[in-house]
Amino acid sequence: MNLFKSKSDMGIDLGTASVLVYVKGKGIVLREPSVVAIDKSNNKVLAVGEEARRMIGRTPGHIVAMRPMRDGVISDFDTTQLMLKHFIKKAFGGFGRPRLVVCIPCEATEVEKRAVRDAALNAGARTVYLIEEPIAAAIGAGIDITRPSGSMVVDIGGGTTDVAVISLGGMVVRSSIKIAGDKFDEAIIRYVRKEHKMMIGERTAEDLKVNIGCAYKRDEDISMEIRGRDLVLGLPRNIVVTSEEIRSALQETIEAIAECVHSVLEKTPPELAADICDKGILMTGGGSLLWGLDKYLEERMQVPVRVAEDAVSCVAIGTGKALDFSDRLEELTASNY
Numbered sequence: 001m002n003l004f005k006s007k008s009d010m011g012i013d014l015g016t017a018s019v020l021v022y023v024k025g026k027g028i029v030l031r032e033p034s035v036v037a038i039d040k041s042n043n044k045v046l047a048v049g050e051e052a053r054r055m056i057g058r059t060p061g062h063i064v065a066m067r068p069m070r071d072g073v074i075s076d077f078d079t080t081q082l083m084l085k086h087f088i089k090k091a092f093g094g095f096g097r098p099r100l101v102v103c104i105p106c107e108a109t110e111v112e113k114r115a116v117r118d119a120a121l122n123a124g125a126r127t128v129y130l131i132e133e134p135i136a137a138a139i140g141a142g143i144d145i146t147r148p149s150g151s152m153v154v155d156i157g158g159g160t161t162d163v164a165v166i167s168l169g170g171m172v173v174r175s176s177i178k179i180a181g182d183k184f185d186e187a188i189i190r191y192v193r194k195e196h197k198m199m200i201g202e203r204t205a206e207d208l209k210v211n212i213g214c215a216y217k218r219d220e221d222i223s224m225e226i227r228g229r230d231l232v233l234g235l236p237r238n239i240v241v242t243s244e245e246i247r248s249a250l251q252e253t254i255e256a257i258a259e260c261v262h263s264v265l266e267k268t269p270p271e272l273a274a275d276i277c278d279k280g281i282l283m284t285g286g287g288s289l290l291w292g293l294d295k296y297l298e299e300r301m302q303v304p305v306r307v308a309e310d311a312v313s314c315v316a317i318g319t320g321k322a323l324d325f326s327d328r329l330e331e332l333t334a335s336n337y
């Protein structure tokens with residue numbers, strides 16, 4: 001029996017940095033930052049998504065623009081629920097109760113899984129299926145995960161890096177660390193504070209990472225001018241930061257991700273390891289777009305590494321497409337509620 005005939009099926013990539021909603025037959029219909037702005041004086045939601053993101057670091061005392069997901073999991077349950085409700089309504093039009101597949105990090109605890117499930121149910125879902133991020137990423141990247149052949153996926157998001165070797169629809173070896181894009185930004189903030197004696201915000205750090213950041217030495221050093229607050233004078237100041245500086249700032253964090261990939265490869269059974277040598281490692285998630293990270297991992301692991309075509313959307317596409325595996329959905333998803 002096809003459990004998923006309904007047009008109201010949705011896949012949600014409930015991420016630390018952004019939320020993507022995939023609707024069957026339509027593709028990705030919503031892509032917004034996971035940010036909520038709340039007026040603390042009356043607990044009213046002022047803005048959700050992009051509008052709220054623009055407020056980060058610029059709010060007066062009684063307004064907080066916050067990210068309710070941290071390290072890949074829910075850190076503020078009520079706000080996550082409000083955010084989900086808003087996005088489901090926006091994507092779905094507000095009629096009826098959709099059935100949802102929501103992704104979770106591959107080593108989420110039972111408590112973390114329950115929080116996601118409860119938030120989705122309270123936000124208006126009828127049924128909630130949870131799918132682990134590497135499985136969703138692999139489906140989204142077009143890998144036939146049901147074959148008896150090993151595929152390795154490294155999904156680097158904002159909060160977590162999920163690494164898994166998948167075969168026959170399941171994860172044979174996996175690991176998840178709370179080190180990903182956000183930790184890159186934090187490392188840049190620390191670097192600029194220490195080396196330039198200047199305080200910069202999260203958004204400036206992210207701009208530096210995206211525009212000039214790199215994991216591998218660039219042929220030509222590039223630079224970017226940024227603005228922050230001088231820690232000595234306490235006044236606004238402009239400085240120029242180079243890509244080589246960002247590379248050194250990120251080195252330790254990048255190496256932690258490489259270590260995680262290495263530890264999964266070490267535990268991979270030989271037959272599957274041989275498949276991975278042939279097919280290479282697939283990277284997904286926004287963090288995988290850091291310039292030269294594929295080359296860095298390729299040199300470090302001695303295995304070909306490629307970034308998926310639409311790396312940022314793979315997990316969302318996979319959560320939506322998992323609905324097509326209706327006969328195996330319960331096997332593919334971590335839990336069925």
Ligand SMILES: Nc1ncnc2c1ncn2[C@@H]1O[C@H](COP(=O)(O)OP(=O)(O)OP(=O)(O)O)[C@@H](O)[C@H]1O
Pocket residue numbers: 013014015016017018019071072073156157158159160161180181182206209210284285286287288289290291312
């Ligand atoms: N071109 C780029 N270069 C480097 N990093 C990037 C680039 N584009 C996006 N990112 C980073 O990717 C991260 C977000 O990725 P993604 O949207 O896949 O995460 P998420 O699904 O919200 O997080 P998680 O899966 O950990 O909950 C952010 O840290 C963002 O700064």
